[in-house]
Amino acid sequence: MRVIRPVQLKDLDQLVKLSYQASFGLTSLPKGRKLLRKRILESIESFARTSQRPRGELFVFVLEDIEKKKILGTSSIVSKLGGFQPFYSYRIDTYPHESKELKVQKQIEVLHLVTEHDGPAEIGGLFLKGRYRKHGTGRLLSLFRFLFMSEQRSRFESTVIAEMRGVVDEQGRSPFWEALGSHFFDIDYPTADYLTQVDKKFIADLMPKFPIYIPLLPKSAQDVIGRVHERTKPALEMLKAEGFRYAGMIDIFEAGPVMQCKLDKIRIVTQSRKKVIADLTAESIESVPFIITNTQREFRACVGSVAVNRGKMRITKETADLLQVTVGDRVRFSPIRPSKTG
Numbered sequence: 299m300r301v302i303r304p305v306q307l308k309d310l311d312q313l314v315k316l317s318y319q320a321s322f323g324l325t326s327l328p329k330g331r332k333l334l335r336k337r338i339l340e341s342i343e344s345f346a347r348t349s350q351r352p353r354g355e356l357f358v359f360v361l362e363d364i365e366k367k368k369i370l371g372t373s374s375i376v377s378k379l380g381g382f383q384p385f386y387s388y389r390i391d392t393y394p395h396e397s398k399e400l401k402v403q404k405q406i407e408v409l410h411l412v413t414e415h416d417g418p419a420e421i422g423g424l425f426l427k428g429r430y431r432k433h434g435t436g437r438l439l440s441l442f443r444f445l446f447m448s449e450q451r452s453r454f455e456s457t458v459i460a461e462m463r464g465v466v467d468e469q470g471r472s473p474f475w476e477a478l479g480s481h482f483f484d485i486d487y488p489t490a491d492y493l494t495q496v497d498k499k500f501i502a503d504l505m506p507k508f509p510i511y512i513p514l515l516p517k518s519a520q521d522v523i524g525r526v527h528e529r530t531k532p533a534l535e536m537l538k539a540e541g542f543r544y545a546g547m548i549d550i551f552e553a554g555p556v557m558q559c560k561l562d563k564i565r566i567v568t569q570s571r572k573k574v575i576a577d578l579t580a581e582s583i584e585s586v587p588f589i590i591t592n593t594q595r596e597f598r599a600c601v602g603s604v605a606v607n608r609g610k611m612r613i614t615k616e617t618a619d620l621l622q623v624t625v626g627d628r629v630r631f632s633p634i635r636p637s638k639t640g
Contacts, residue, residue: 300362300438301598301600302599303360303597304359304597305341306342309338316369316371317330317334329492341356352378354376354377354381356374356376356377357374358372359372359374361435370426370427372439373421373422374422374423375446375454376422378455379418379420379459380415380417384413384415386411386413386501387412387414387547387548388409388412389409389547390410392406392407406511406512408509409509409510411505418456419447419561421440424436436533437634437635438634441540441589444458444567446597447567451561456560458561459556461556462526462527463530463552464522464526464527464549464553465552465554470491473518473519473522474523478519482506483504487552523548524548524553525554526555527554534557537557539636541564543558544556545557566633570630570632572630573606573629574627574628575613575624575628576625578612579614582603583605583612585605586634588602589601589634590604590621591629591630592628593627598621604631
């Protein structure tokens with residue numbers, strides 16, 4: 299019995315242990331008790347707010363095994379990027395270069411630093427213990443966020459992005475960082491990655507402001523621009539299936555691609571429905587698996603089966619208990635996977 303719920307302070311010890319299982323580049327699950335505690339408190343405050351407009355709130359969720367009282371994974375949402383802590387990325391532009399005398403025409407790709415103060419919403423921080431990455435658990439931990447955002451539409455920006463983790467090895471070495479960032483910051487990639495979680499001011503102070511011509515970078519760096527970490531490939535394909543597309547931007551440190559989609563165009567949102575529970579059953583229900591969320595203030599999400607007959611909805615008693623709902627309550631639900639016909 300597994301459920302998604304907002305993070306709580308009681309989860310801190312388990313999240314600290316979880317953070318040391320995550321590899322480099324997962325900035326939303328920082329290694330360090332003090333920083334994790336700060337993120338938990340920030341998330342608790344975000345859930346408590348009643349604001350009806352995005353102000354950069356951080357929402358952190360955990361996947362819990364109810365019976366074992368064990369945290370299996372985590373993921374997060376930022377309602378809006380920018381403000382006092384701008385969102386930095388490199389935009390890739392292509393410029394024509396031509397010499398009529400030499401009869402040479404070239405298309406040269408250039409990196410432009412983007413400083414976004416009025417940015418989109420962002421999903422991130424997804425980490426799931428390795429042995430649980432099956433049977434749709436990873437999909438649940440990722441896709442439920444869009445149903446949460448859809449339910450509280452006014453609290454999030456209309457465009458959603460995902461910074462995909464770029465190519466970084468197990469020792470924390472990034473070919474892109476070593477070719478570019480390391481020359482300006484004089485620190486290694488893991489340190490820079492960590493510092494972005496504390497204060498991004500050092501980026502504004504030290505990041506090169508002028509365009510970077512990609513052909514001037516070493517081939518090792520050029521080869522990883524827009525590529526994802528091997529373990530991130532399944533997450534990338536899942537987002538593509540949901541409607542996300544490459545935004546023409548990359549992470550400034552390790553060159554992972556930035557994916558984006560309008561919230562209202564995301565597959566799981568467009569296929570979602572919201573209904574009142576008419577009946578609960580102790581027996582199993584034959585249906586495709588759905589991600590189901592409650593619509594109460596104490597948010598919950600899980601995978602379950604749904605039966606809708608003549609407009610009336612039925613779910614199992616087990617699912618209702620996980621969601622803390624009963625007959626007469628509303629839930630939002632959507633198929634966990636895209637249909638074969640699209």
